[in-house]
Amino acid sequence: MQKGETIWYIPDGYIPPESTNDLLSHxxxxxxxxxxxxxxxxxxxxxxxxxxxxxxxxxxxxxxTKHIRTSELSLDGEKIPVGVPYAIEVESDEPIIVQYSRLDSTQPELALMSTIAYALK
Structure with a gap:
């Protein structure tokens, strides 16, 4: 049995430009x-x-397992800008499982959401 897939998609990405309290939105x-x-x-x-x-x-x-913060990704010094919608494609040379998580602390009643990414079979 194969564990995972090699191509995954996350259509909804957004790094909030502001955070509340000590928790950084990410x-x-x-x-x-x-x-x-x-x-x-x-x-x-x-x-x-x-x-x-x-x-x-x-x-x-x-x-x-690795938790890759999208705010830390860069290519030739260019990073994902905050406050801008984006989508993600993850390609791998080995089958993997991909989950996506967002901590939104833009208000005191923070929100945490997580979902399995869409796997291309």
Missing amino acids: ESICVLNCQERKAQLAITIYFEDRPPLEKIAYEVPAKR
Whole structure:
């Protein structure tokens, strides 16, 4: 039985420009690699009004999990801007499982949401 897929999509990304209290609003691509080999990821960020940030490299060791904060991703020094909608494509050379989480602390009643990404089969 194969554990995971090699292409995943997250259509709704947004890094809030403000936070309340000490908790920083953020988003994470949560990756689980159940394989015996490390997974080499290529993460592409799509925007509504500009070219994508294509194939940002990331590595997830074998039999490990990684929580990748989208605010820390960069390509040639360019990062995802805050307050701008975006979408994510995660490609991997090994089957992986991808979950997406968002902590929104723009108001005192913060919100946390998480969902499994869409896997291309």
